[in-house]
Structure formats: structure tokens, C-alpha cells
Amino acid sequence: MEQMPIGALSEATGVKVPTIRFYEEIGLLPAPIRTQSNRRSYGDAHLQRLRFIRHARDLGFAVDDIRELLAMAAEPQASCDRADSIAQRHLADVERRIAQLQSLRGELQRMVGECQHGRVAECRVIESLADHGHCLHDHRVA
Amino acid sequence: MEQMPIGALSEATGVKVPTIRFYEEIGLLPAPIRTQSNRRSYGDAHLQRLRFIRHARDLGFAVDDIRELLAMAAEPQASCDRADSIAQRHLADVERRIAQLQSLRGELQRMVGECQHGRVAECRVIESLADHGHCLHDHRVA
């Protein structure tokens, strides 16, 4: 399969068609050649690159990080320290978010668990929301 | 403290001034009365309501959910089933996100841990991104 249209690329990578066009627009995926009828025609390099992008997005990397990672992937002789630090920073971020969500989960569980399914006047869910004083922890989600 | 300007309300709730105006614009916080010089003047009801909103946002509830929760809080005689189900749905969502992030953390840890800090050509970080086949799990973040 040498050249393929956008739909095939979409199927092969799991990236939706409008998203592929969007990536082209923001310069993440290079513009491919066009057929006589002005349709995008992708080759293997595009397929590889889009798989990389998709995978990095799945892992939660920001587009700007991906840009940098792609640039590095193109230079096999360079040091990979920068890639490593991007990944580490991202990992720290993920860990922070997990911790936040866990504390948040605790509060929600308590709220839901205490609900007696009666009327709003006695509802712990509503009451908890109205008064932060009931909370055990700080649970700001940044 | 009967009436206060927007800055005082902001301080009292921890919600930034532009955000308060934004909440007014989207109808989450009712427009307050204005002073002769056209400045917003908030009373205690606004303070309570904004505290509720802030707390619910901290807990990750979407604005539309908060709208519904606020409407319910205003009707103490109604059943709280709906509030309960909103909270439960949100809790399930939080749990799903935690699970995703944990699997994602696993992949990132593996990537970072295997990096030998050499050149890009041997970098596990870049390599892992290029080939999903190295991954142990599915880790899509929806």
C-alpha cells in the first residue's frame, strides 16, 4: 500500500479524518501531495508519523511536546536527555492528577455514601456542596 | 457585611473576578444589583451561591451539573435522587479517569525507567512512542 487517501490513513491509525486535517493545519503532520482531483495522498512516512502522534496523544502529551519529540526522533545522533525530561515532566504531571482525583474520589464517595435518598433538605450531597467545612481535605483540581 | 463589591466577593470565595463575571454571563450566578456608578454589589445570597459553585467546581462537576444541583438546592422538599445520580455519575467518571491515568503512569514509568540517557537512536522513550507494540496495555485517554 504505497499511497492512500485520508480515510485509509484514518482507519490505519485510529485518528479521525477531521483531526488529521487539523494536525496538518497546525503543522504537526506535513501536508501530503495531492491527487489530480485535489485529494490528499499519504505515504508510509505519514503513516509512521501519525502513529507516533496518536500514541503520544494517547499518553497525554501536549501537542507542543509532541512537536519536540518528533523533531528529536528525526535526529538519531542527538542526545535523548530532552526527550527524557519531557517524559519525566509529563509523568510528574500525571501523578499529580492521579493524587488529586483520588482525593476527589474520596469526597465524592463520602457524599454519595451518606445520601439517604430522602428529600433535598436532608441530602448530604447538596449539603456537602454548600459547606466546604464538611470536607476532609483540600481537593482543588487545577 | 451586607453588600460587597466584586473584589470582596472574589476574596471571600476564592473565585477570581473575571470568573465571577463569566459566571454571571453564563447565568450561573444571577446578576446583582448595581451601585449608582454601575458597579456590581453582592449580598449574602450571592456569597452562599458562589461558595456552592466554587465547591462543586473544585469537585470537578461540570457547569451544567452545577446548574441542576443549584436548582435542586433551592427546592428543599424535592427528592434528592437526581442530585444523588449526578454525583454518582461524576464519581464513576472520576474513577474511570483515575484508572486511565494509572495505566498511563505505568507506561510512562516504563519508558522513563528504561531510558539510558544515550542517543536518540537507542532511546526507549522515542522508540516506545513510535511503536505501540511495546505497550503493555491500552491507554487511551478519552
Place this chain on the structure above:
DNA sequence: GGCCGATGCTCTAGTCTCTAGAGGATATAG
């Protein structure tokens, strides 16, 4: 009374990563 810095006002535009839809052209299968 005059001045200054803080606070307030409105309005527009930007963030981030897409997603949806309009309105039209072309390709492919039967």
C-alpha cells in the same frame, strides 16, 4: 481640592484539542 493607585466597567480575543456542520465536488459500485 487634587492626585494616585487600586478597583471597577465593557468588549474582544485567546487558550487547547479537537468536533460538527454547511455546501459543494469527485470517486466508486452496481
Place this chain on the structure above:
DNA sequence: CTATATCCTCTAGAGACTAGAGCATCGGCC
């Protein structure tokens, strides 16, 4: 030859704010 699928461009919207421009007004101090 027609029906349907795929493609094209362009604009707008999502969610929940945030930033900034440009201007009016307030409170406190001399």
C-alpha cells in the same frame, strides 16, 4: 447512469475560563 461514499474548504462551537485594551470611578492622603 445513478446512488452512495468519500473528499474538499470554511466557519463556528465546545468547556471553562484567562488576558488584555481602553476607559471610568473609588478611597485615602497631602
